[in-house]
Amino acid sequence: MSKRFALIAATRNEGPFLLEWVAYHRLIGFTDIHVFSDDDTDGNRALLSALADAGAITYHVNTGTGGHRNRAYDQAFQLAEVQAADYVMALDTDEFLNIHAGDGTVKALLSATREPDAISLTWRLFGHSGHTDYADTPVTGRFVLAAPEAVPVCMQQFAVKTLFRPKLATSIGPHRPSVSPDLTERAVRWVNGAGKSISAPLLAGGWKLTAATAGYDLAQINHYIIRSSAIFALQNLSDPALGSEPSPFSVADFFGLNHNHVRDTSILRHSDGLTSEIARLRAAPDVAQAHVDTVAKTQRLLADLLNRQGTDTDTPLAQVMDADAARKLVRIQQSTSDASAPVTAPTAPEGSVVAESDDLAPSWLADLRRSTHRRGWYDSHDNFAAQFTYRTRDTLVVSFDNLSSVKDPSLARETWGYPFYAKEGWSHMGIMAFEKNWYRDEALFDFMERKLAFFTQFKHIVMTGTSMGAYAATAFADLAPGCTVLAYSPQATLDTNRVPWEERFGIGRKRDWSGRYAFAPDHCRAAKDVFVIYDPYFAPDKQHALLYQGKNVHHLKSWYTSHKSALFMRRADILKDLMREAMAGTLTQARFYEMYRQRRELPWYINGLADHLIGRGHRQLALQMADHLGKTERMGLAQSIRTRASSSHC
Structure with a gap:
C-alpha cells in the first residue's frame, strides 16, 4: 500500500x-494537502475551492477564536486522514520543503534518513533579492538570495519545521509537534x-536548532519570508495588516529578516x-x-496602500520600498560560476550610508566608517556593549535593548531604535545586552557612572x-540630571521582597x-520628566508603574496593550512622534492622549476594547461595536467580535 504524506497549511x-x-x-510527493483559510480579503477562497474541486487539496474555512494557526492545527489533528497518514507536516505557504536527497521527493528524504519518527528541517531565510515590487x-x-547556512545573522535563522509520524504527537505546533513528556531519547x-540525531534537545522542547546542529545536507525549508517589499508591506x-503573522512584522523586522548574502538555486531542480x-492545475x-x-x-x-500612505519617506511603506537595500546592502556578489549581475539597491538618503551585505555590518558601523558622522565608539564587555555615534551636542538618545534582542547573534545587530535616531540627526548611545540579566552587572554600573x-x-x-x-x-536616569525618560512597560525592580506578586521573568x-x-x-529623581507608559488593565505592569512616584513622574495609560505598549505605539504610528516630542521637551500628558486617540481605528485596540467588554459581562455593548464596524465595512473585525461575544454567552 502506498504511503500517505499529509501537509497542513493555515493561510490568510x-x-x-x-x-x-x-x-x-x-x-514532491505530498498526497493529502489540507489548507485552512482564515480570511478572504484577497479572494483566496475561490481559488482554494477550485483547487479542492480539482482534487488537488482539501479546503477548510478556518473559523473560531484564537490564533488562526493553532485553530487550524487543532482541527487538522482531529482529521481521520491526518491521523491515518504515515507522516504529517505543517508549513506556511511562504515555506517550501526543499529536498536535496535523491530525486528531491518526500520518499527520497525518508529513505535517506531511514524513516525516523521525526525530521526537523531548518529554515533557509530568503530575502527580497532586490525586488521591491x-x-x-x-x-x-x-527569490534566489538567502542567509548563509552556518553564519548566524538573526535570531530566527535556525528555526525548524518538522515532518513526523502522527502517533508521535499529542498535538501539532507551528514548528514541531508536542510530544508526551514521558518519551525518552532511546524511544x-x-x-x-x-x-x-537531535532527539535530546527537541524532546526537551524548543523550536530552533543552532548553527552546529542545523544540518542542511539532505533537506531544508526555503522560507520566502519577504516576497518583495510590496508584499511584506x-x-x-497596512492597516489592517492582511498577512498570517499573529503579530505583524514591523519595518525593523523587515531589515532583520531580509537576508541576501548567498545565492541558493537548489530548489530550481x-x-x-x-x-x-x-x-x-490551471487547466x-x-x-x-x-x-x-x-x-x-x-x-x-x-x-490602495500606495495611495493611502503616499510618497512620504516617513511612512512604513516608503521605508521598505525605497530605503530597505540602502540600509542593508548595495551589491550581492555571487560566488557561483553562473551568478547573475549584481543587485543594486536604491541610492542611500543624504547623511546615511550603505553597508555591503558581505560585511554583515550594522548601519551604525557603516556610518562610523563611511558617512559624514564618523565620530563615535564601540565599547564591548562580557555581558553588554555600548555604541555611540556623535551627530550634535544639542541632542542625545540613550537607549537600552529589550529582552527579545539579548540572544541575537547577528553581526548586523542594531542598538535599539538606531535607524530612527540617525535619521533625526540625534547623537545616540545604545546599550546592547548579551544576557537576560536586567542590566544587573557591576561592570555596567561602573561604565555608566x-x-x-x-x-x-x-x-x-x-x-x-x-x-x-x-x-x-x-x-540610570540620575546620571544625566535634567534628562527626559520615556519608559514603556518598565519593571521598577525584580527584587522578590519588594515585588512578591511578580511571577514573570524568572x-x-x-x-x-x-x-x-x-x-x-x-x-x-533628578530627571526633568519621567514618562511611564503602561496598560492600566494589565495588573503586573500597573503595579510596577505605580511604584514610580514624584512630581516629575507622569503616568501615561495605554489601554489594551498588555505588556507590549511600545509595539502598540509603533503599530499606531505614534512611537516616533512620542520620541520627537520627548526630545523637544513638548511631551505632556495632554499631548500624549491627543496622539493616542489615533489608536481608535487600530484593530489591536478595537479587539482589546471588545474583549474588555466581553470579559466584564457587557456582551450587548460588544455586539453594538460589531454592528457599527459592519456598517463601516470592517466586516472581518465585526464578525470576529460577534463570534467571541456569542461564545461568551453560551
Whole structure:
C-alpha cells in the first residue's frame, strides 16, 4: 500500500502564492494537502475551492477564536486522514520543503534518513533579492538570495519545521509537534536535515536548532519570508495588516529578516516539473480564473496602500520600498560560476550610508566608517556593549535593548531604535545586552557612572527602553540630571521582597537585586520628566508603574496593550512622534492622549476594547461595536467580535 504524506497549511490572504505552493508540494510527493483559510480579503477562497474541486487539496474555512494557526492545527489533528497518514507536516505557504536527497521527493528524504519518527528541517531565510515590487511569477524562481547556512545573522535563522509520524504527537505546533513528556531519547529517533540525531534537545522542547546542529545536507525549508517589499508591506504594514503573522512584522523586522548574502538555486531542480504541474492545475475548471482574480485583488490592495500612505519617506511603506537595500546592502556578489549581475539597491538618503551585505555590518558601523558622522565608539564587555555615534551636542538618545534582542547573534545587530535616531540627526548611545540579566552587572554600573561627565556635553538627553530596557532607562536616569525618560512597560525592580506578586521573568528574578540601582524609582529623581507608559488593565505592569512616584513622574495609560505598549505605539504610528516630542521637551500628558486617540481605528485596540467588554459581562455593548464596524465595512473585525461575544454567552 502506498504511503500517505499529509501537509497542513493555515493561510490568510496569500491567494496569489497558493497555486505555486500547492503544485510544488504535490510534485514532491505530498498526497493529502489540507489548507485552512482564515480570511478572504484577497479572494483566496475561490481559488482554494477550485483547487479542492480539482482534487488537488482539501479546503477548510478556518473559523473560531484564537490564533488562526493553532485553530487550524487543532482541527487538522482531529482529521481521520491526518491521523491515518504515515507522516504529517505543517508549513506556511511562504515555506517550501526543499529536498536535496535523491530525486528531491518526500520518499527520497525518508529513505535517506531511514524513516525516523521525526525530521526537523531548518529554515533557509530568503530575502527580497532586490525586488521591491510584486510580480505574478513563481516565488521559487524570483527569490534566489538567502542567509548563509552556518553564519548566524538573526535570531530566527535556525528555526525548524518538522515532518513526523502522527502517533508521535499529542498535538501539532507551528514548528514541531508536542510530544508526551514521558518519551525518552532511546524511544524516539528525531533527526535534523543532515540525518543526525537531535532527539535530546527537541524532546526537551524548543523550536530552533543552532548553527552546529542545523544540518542542511539532505533537506531544508526555503522560507520566502519577504516576497518583495510590496508584499511584506501589504501583509504587515497596512492597516489592517492582511498577512498570517499573529503579530505583524514591523519595518525593523523587515531589515532583520531580509537576508541576501548567498545565492541558493537548489530548489530550481524542480522548475520544469513545477511549470508542468501548475499548467495542469490551471487547466482544471475555474482554477486559472480564480488565480487571475486573486492576483488582481492583490494588485488593487497594493495600489490602495500606495495611495493611502503616499510618497512620504516617513511612512512604513516608503521605508521598505525605497530605503530597505540602502540600509542593508548595495551589491550581492555571487560566488557561483553562473551568478547573475549584481543587485543594486536604491541610492542611500543624504547623511546615511550603505553597508555591503558581505560585511554583515550594522548601519551604525557603516556610518562610523563611511558617512559624514564618523565620530563615535564601540565599547564591548562580557555581558553588554555600548555604541555611540556623535551627530550634535544639542541632542542625545540613550537607549537600552529589550529582552527579545539579548540572544541575537547577528553581526548586523542594531542598538535599539538606531535607524530612527540617525535619521533625526540625534547623537545616540545604545546599550546592547548579551544576557537576560536586567542590566544587573557591576561592570555596567561602573561604565555608566564613568559617563557622568560625558552626559554634561549634551543640551537635551532622552533615556528610553521597553520592559527590561525601561528598567535600565529609569535606573540610570540620575546620571544625566535634567534628562527626559520615556519608559514603556518598565519593571521598577525584580527584587522578590519588594515585588512578591511578580511571577514573570524568572531569570531576572534570580539576579542579585541588592546594591546599586536595585530599585529604579529611587534613581530617577533628578530627571526633568519621567514618562511611564503602561496598560492600566494589565495588573503586573500597573503595579510596577505605580511604584514610580514624584512630581516629575507622569503616568501615561495605554489601554489594551498588555505588556507590549511600545509595539502598540509603533503599530499606531505614534512611537516616533512620542520620541520627537520627548526630545523637544513638548511631551505632556495632554499631548500624549491627543496622539493616542489615533489608536481608535487600530484593530489591536478595537479587539482589546471588545474583549474588555466581553470579559466584564457587557456582551450587548460588544455586539453594538460589531454592528457599527459592519456598517463601516470592517466586516472581518465585526464578525470576529460577534463570534467571541456569542461564545461568551453560551
